[in-house]
Amino acid sequence: MQFKEIVGQQAVKQRLLNTVKENRVSHAQLFLGPEGSGSLALAVAYAQYLSCEDKQPYDSCGVCSSCRKYEKYVHPDLHFSYPFFASDKNDTALSFIEQWREALLANPYLSLDTWRGYLQADNKQANINIAECHQILKKLSLKPFESAYKMLILWLPEYLDKEGNTLLKIIEEPQPNTVFLLVAQNQDQILNTILSRTQLVKIPALPYNEVRSFLINEKGVPAQTAEEAAYLSNGNLSEALGMLHQETKSYHEAFLDWLRKCYGNKGLEMMKFVEAIAKAGREGQKNFIRYGISYIRECCLMMSGAANLVHLPAAEKETAQKMAAVMTLDMAEAISEVLEKAHYAVERNANPKILFLDVSLQIIKILHFKIIPKGNQYI
Template identity: 30%
Template sequence: METLYRKYRPKRFSEIVGQKHVKTLFINSIKNNNVSHAYIFAGPRGTGKTTIARILSKSLNCENRKDAEPCNVCNSCISIDKGNFMDVLEIDAASNRGIDEIRKIRETVGYHTAQGKYKVYIIDEAHMLTREAFNALLKTLEEPPSNVVFILATTNPEKIPQTIISRCQVIDFKNIPLKDIVDRLEFVCQKEKFNATKDALIEIAKRANGGLRDALTILEQVAKSSKNNIDINDVRNTLGLVSEELIDNLLKNIKEGNIINILKIIDEVYYSGRDFETFLFQTIEKILLLIEENNNTEFINLLKPLSDILKDIKYSEEKIILVKLGFLNLINFKENNNKTTNKVLENIKKESEKIEENIESEKTEVMEKDIPKFDEVLEDLKINGDLSLYIGLSFAKIQEGSDKIKLIFPYSKKLHFELIKDKKSFLEQYIKRKFGITKEIEVILSNSTEDETLKKLSFLFGKNYKIEGD
């Protein structure tokens, strides 16, 4: 039985799912007879790199090509689809990565075509070639015969030498959008008479990570195990995924700090034969989903610890022990973090209360002034005079004698002290002009340095701090 991804492999550019930019580029290049001599197809697995390479090979050699699309019925198209066309050579660089294979290409590249118009060399997993093989390929890539096209397909373009990249046109393949994968799966299900729910196909598309080939492989696997009636539970059971309810229950118990229940959930996952890495990935995905869709950042601090657990268990045989230790550390960290936060909030609250008491005390001092004449001065300033002067004076403790008025400012109101000090002469003249009283005004800054900032420092560090001078 032919596998689904081979059975439904596209045979024309128009059948390619996604990669619109790639299809447009090659359709225009073929129409204008402007195909380059060498390409690098770079992108994730299962996104159509080899498929498009074969379609391009067919278009270049098709006997009845219409515009840019191959006819798929001529001898050349049929032979290329079957893999026995002599002028299209596919090389798997993962198993043929040495210099000898590249030398064979160099020896044959100059020969005339045997069956078609173009020779096409498709080197899959090209990044696996050795350095010597790449060096042997350099000259051929730079100046191939006019009827030769090289296509280097790779999932790791960063491993290809810059000397090779500079001689090729690099085509970037993207992950296929989720909706496009789901639409294709629905099409295949209709053809194969699979009865699949929408939720199941979305779950399959998510697990394919942007690759259509993986999606079709998963669909085929699930269909075989569920007898062609596919729902989301069938997908999760086949792929070893845990239920959404279990993930929600885990997060609920983490929030509540219920260690016993968390350990029970870990045992349930382990003894049901589920994969711990998949389980942790699902938990991370759920937290990210809560953030993206609901702006719920309640569990955002769990992301880093969970990723650390994933790293710890990757190459370990005792996964269940490490997972339990990881979750116990996570709960311990969360509790300590909450205690620290609560303590800080409590300290802030106490400090705020002290500051409020000081403010009320200062207000009381100002209100306790019993100098009738100066009250009239303040009222007149408020209504008819300098408002900034009025505000500054409202923070002073006023002592009025027979020939002198003392304005005493606490150290925390140094700014207001400076303001009134600069306007002392104006204030004396103002009182004389308005009320006919001649009195000297003395502006005093209290010697106390226990202002609010110093109180905060004292609260945080005790007496063990030192203030350096300017």
């Protein structure tokens, strides 16, 4: 993985390059960024650059022996640790290394849900167990085999429970030329004892325009589809790529039609909607609700006098202006909260017919009867 293959993040790339040029490579770094921002890809590209035998000013060479091994994730001095679904207490990340390489080669913007699909997860809880911690200690007690550096990329350290304290000493005082790159999404869920021993590298979510351009120029996606996926993904490239495989990619008209039915309190038509959305599948339902949350947020921006911050295609912006004219901020906030709870319920396999009927009735109360749930009023 080279820096040039990663979408955007120019400032972060330059910062990482500067640490090498100025000989300021910290032995323990935390790449902190939201899902789909490219934090894992950046960690791999940084590790490849550190190990490259012919470093270029702005990237690894991509052709030396080290780079070729890194491209396949088979370099003997490159080690990965990640959450997995153990069937035995002695399982370690090495038990799933083939699946890991396959998943990472297919999508360097890997999400935990995507990773789960490569494993027979069933209902098991993902974690990084004590056996894996001992395996890390064993691997990193050795000197580098080929490269100047021995690299460990630990993806999602949030899944280290108290067992993570086993790694404190080696993180604080590692073998010479050993580099830890922790790739995380939620700082609050990381053990404070580990957090305090790492140098933070903050990675922002990708801007709308960069996601849109990537989908159009690199993936050949039609402009309208790319715009909607970029908008819905909210800077999550992994989510945007996943949406391209959904059969239904346009949610704008469907969402507006739903709100109109709620506004008019049209019961029979509402039941037809519930029947239709129940057949859309879990991912389709989640994307539909996610679009609704984002759309209502844009309406709130318009009502607040911040129309210049709205990122909607022209046709959708026009309908959002009309929607903002018939809603108050209190109503928009209440609808948004209802949709947030619905998204949470869909993720946990709620019955879609019961769920969407209930959500529809709540939105009818807000839009048609102007009843705002207690606690949703602005002060």
